[in-house]
Amino acid sequence: MARMTGAKAIFVAMTALFVSSSAALTAPASPLSMATGPVTSQPIGHYEFCQTHRAECAPNGRDTGAAKVTSFGWQTIRAVNDAVNNAILPMTDKELFGKDEHWAYPDGAGDCEDYVLLKRRKLIENGFSPADLLITVVRKPDGEGHAVLTVRTTEGDFVLDNLERDVRLWTETPYRYLKRQASFNPGRWVSIENGDAVMVSSVGK
Template sequence: MTPAAPMTDPATAHTRRGRPMSRLHRLLVVSLIGLVASSGAAAAPRPATSHLVAVQPIAAPKGVGEICRLYDWACAGPTGARIPAKAMLAVARSVNTSVNARVRAVSDRQQYGREDVWALPTARGGDCEDFALAKKQRLVDAGLSPASLLIATVLDRQRNPHAVLVLRTGSGDYVLDNLTSRILPWQDTGYSFLRMQNPDKPRLWDAILAGGIFAQS
């Protein structure tokens, strides 16, 4: 995934005209929907809810394989931590702003010479999934349950592949994004949510197919 410069405010970013979905990106979405449809699960648009709802289990995105082995916290299950939503959001805002300011956006192609390398940011920086991992690590260290910190893959408003960290609270799911210092409810991002870590077993992933191109007209 190619990162954009961090700290872009959505009030500016959302006014840009979205580019048409490329053939590759279209094939990605069509194949994901096809996998869900072939199993008999519904892929039709669903009403928005405060929490992202899984459609069915699905394979993890390419490149995810090593993160559970490298970082035990990345795929750890519930810890039993109980933190009020307001407190969780306060800590998350601080971490989101800090990581976005400290980490330089650099693509996997620039850094590793290939795509889809999931890892913590290096001294050079990282791309969107690296930002998400760094934020998850910081928030787990701050006492939040790994099961409330779920990495998700999406299409952004320009329909480019992107990764974000979803903060699951009792009041809803919120998105930590390297494109903005604001933390938004998932419905307000305008993103098309493709897959997300399973909150009970974060080593596994679920198809989501919600928001953006999946939203009801």
């Protein structure tokens, strides 16, 4: 068998993760997707993170819409979610850094934002577009703030959460969704207009 060049190998790997078409790129957003609004305030922890990781907060360019994730892509998403959840010990920023808010890649321990940063990086390394991996701020039923990773797909928006093993549609979680990174620029944040659209059956879980 002929040996693949590096560029061809990357193309094949990307094809295994996603199935794209011009129709998929122009299709309307799924009814199971979050409706985002105008640009809003960036969390201070993410702002400080961007000062030391500027390349990760640079504009992506034009947003061409979510790709269709293949079965292999879903396996990768679930594997990354499990691996990070199992590898990181939950600890607060106060315990780790002596301050209330500090976003960083975890070194064995971290809080919710740190889990999200690591999952996002690992999925990008596996071929996912940064435009489809969006750090999202939510409010838990008890009123406490929390961060999760939203994965945009043509089937809707799915959530990777350090408090939950399963990867779920955002509407099947008990959270109120407040804001997330902009798909066109990871250094900007947008509001979520339908952030209360959780399923009744999920409340109280």
